[in-house]
Amino acid sequence: MNRSFWTRGLLYKEWRQQRIVLLFIVLAVFFQPILGSIAGEILNMMRQFESVQPYPALPALGEWARAVLLFYGSNQLSFLPVGATLFWGVFMMDSERRGQNLEALLAGPVSRRSVISTKWGLGIATILLLNLPGAIVLSVEALGAPGTHAIWALGWATRWYFVQTGLECLTFSVGLIVGIGVGTYALAIGYAIVAVWLPYLIVSTIAATIQLAPHVYTSSQGMEMSFYNSALPQALQQLQTILNPYTYMGHAYYSVVSLSPDEVPLSFSLVFPVCLVLAIALFWGAFELFGRLSVESWRKMFTMRGFKLALLLLVGATLAWIVGFVAMGRAENAIVMNNYLLHQHPSLIVTKVWTVFVIGFIVFLAVEWLLWMGIRRLVRRRARSTAIA
């Protein structure tokens, strides 16, 4: 293998440096589907016992499993490996920076690019391997033990593997490229979260804005119609669903358990290739970025000021999104529950919701800004008093 791409020394170093983190990744990645499938099995058993004969201990266990494993377990656990791989990517570069190892590394017979490619290669290989046991567990369960009822098809286990692996590869690559440029660990995580959530939030906000805009028109029959008949908000809503990390994270496992293949949208089938292509593109970006810039240059790439702006945008968009969705929910409720009101005065509701959304967004931004300024002033004052003391 090309020594400028991989070196034995770098692989050894990465393995030695990352082994504790790897343990946590194993815990996060390896046990998530297993715990999830245990939850599914227990629920299945519980249902069987409930229908055949009552068993005093199991319903209680089943309730516990339902509460802890399914609702707080399998669904929430599917976030864990994706989040863990994101942080791992950030940590890989951040550990070098904090340890001031980069000069040492680059003073040795290794290329800048091999530093990145070794990290990326190790990360992707680990993700691919660590998800395999989970896929095997799901496959075994899909095939079912003799005489038992298989709760899901084999193809769903494969789908789970590819969706989960693709997402983890992508978030790992996002973490790695962000970790290259960002000065501190906290900052890197902040940027990484922004990178993962921002596209979704932007589309969500646009979708909510269009859906909530006072777009009311008169149909050819002379009826006053609302925006719900428009194709644009629907298309945006589809895009919003596809871009939503939760759609994949939350349902990567959940879809295997509860949805039939017919119900699984096409986007799930595209997740793996799309994520892999994006992951490779991000890796290439990291590869070039680290290869071309000097240590000092890439350290200065992402500044605190830029992060503040990104954070402001993220929090503002999140809050606006929440407001938008709450408002939209209210509007939908109003439409469903109060057809009378809608038909009589549709523009009234929509205008009200729209006003709440816009004002909410502005207020949130203003509050954020004031909080930010206040915290900064407080920190400065404390620093000054410490200096005087």
Add this chain to the structure above:
Amino acid sequence: MSAVPIETRGLGKQYGRMQAVADVTMTVPEGSICGIVGTNGAGKSTFLNMLLGITRPTTGSAQVLGVDVRDSSGKWRQRLGYVTDQDWFFRQFTVGEMVEYGRRTWKHWDSARCQHLLDSFELAKTQVVRSLSKGMRVQLAFVTALSLRPELFILDEPTSGLDAVVKRQVLQLIVQEAAAGVTTLIATHHLSELERIADRVAFFHKGRVILQSTTEDAKREIRRIQTVFPQGMPDEIRQAPGVLRIEQSGSVYGVIVEHDPEHILALCRRHDPVYLEEMDVDFEELFIHIMHKEGYAREQIILD
């Protein structure tokens, strides 16, 4: 190995508006020990980082071991040993793991030499790097740099944090390696140490090389004349051109003169000195003189 281990032409580095290093042209011959000295922030470390390929030059060119430092493969650093006082080791590694990393990274790694050096520095393989003192980490850096059997040795403040005994050990190692043909570039503020081992020296100030020569030639920049007069120091000598400073210790006068001291010696002889001798100045004196000429002077700070 190339005939010239280090050769730079018009090398420069600019950070935004700040010119960290400007127009450095330098040649370091094989087997020599070249000292880099300069004021704080003079650009010494940036210059070394450019030679190592860590920092990209913005102007000029540099060839190290016959390879352009912009070569991104890094293979040319197989025969380059680097020691710095900066805390850059993989802190969670043990000494043994550091050695293992070295063994897997450098093709010419000499395990026997490594073990010999570890024993000499009394470093145990089980010790964790973060638990080592600063001096011990520098010793470990020397172990790594010498075990890869370097052709070129780049040292940035290598004796910082070392006790006097280990410092001597380390300086002896540098001289020993130079005798075996290893070229050494050493940046330091410890001028007395440099004076003992270097055969060439380059003075940096504000990113520029203001003087580079052999140490012998550099010391000819200024000379010290040690003399004793029965009637005290004659005014004629005090006011003679070329006299930079006169120091007095009891009846012994030290006259620091610029460049050629012959006319001052002749002047002294005319006043029948009891004792007269021309001497080398030490590097510190030379450094202060050169920096003073560049306008770098600090007044004495007097505290209440």
